[in-house]
Amino acid sequence: MNKKYKAIFFDWDGTAVTSRTAPVEDAVVAMKPLLQQGTKLVIVSGTTYDKIVGGKFHTYFTEEEQKNLFFGLGRGAYNYHITDGRPEIFASMIPDQEGLLKIHDICYAIHTKLLREYGLKTDIVFSRPNYCKIDLMVENDRGDQLFMQGDEVEHLRQILKQHGIESGLKELIGIAEQTGEEFGQRVSATCDAKYLEVGISCKSDNVDVFL
Structure with missing residues (x-):
């Protein structure tokens, strides 16, 4: 049945x-x-x-x-x-302008920290409504395949290890959350390998609303 x-x-x-x-x-x-x-x-x-x-x-x-x-x-x-x-x-879940600018400041601080302390170059997409996308693999272009590709997780692990981030994604997300705390803002940080996404919500918040 x-x-x-x-x-x-x-x-x-x-x-x-x-x-x-x-x-x-x-x-x-x-x-x-x-x-x-x-x-x-x-x-x-x-x-x-x-x-x-x-x-x-x-x-x-x-x-x-x-x-x-x-x-x-x-x-x-x-x-x-x-x-x-x-x-x-x-x-x-949309912040006011000052709230959005704080997210931008946090993400720029993450970008600065990764470059200054780990030598890891990143780009930032600022145009999202309540978060930023930090590009961790700036040389890797997904084209129109915008979702995570099969080899990206391992590729990112190698990149992070080469730059002294030994614990991989867990350590990277910890850096993002700690940076948010330094600004007095609890952030939600997730990563699909290429992008570290940092903002005030994530997909689980969508699910919570419907549940």
């Missing part, structure tokens, strides 16, 4: 689709029967809604199906349901 789940949470890039430009029809076909039987489907992703089929993904589903379709996006920043045929944010 098939088990009926109340809700299914899943990632988008690299899980439901191979890339942001890949066809979505197979995912839609798999999702429709679940939505029709009342199973809540929650896409949890670091991306924003406009990056999922140009912000039109909900149009692949009927109004009844849309009632069971939800999105937790932007690494904890935005939570959507579909109302009157349109995506609507019902909960968010």
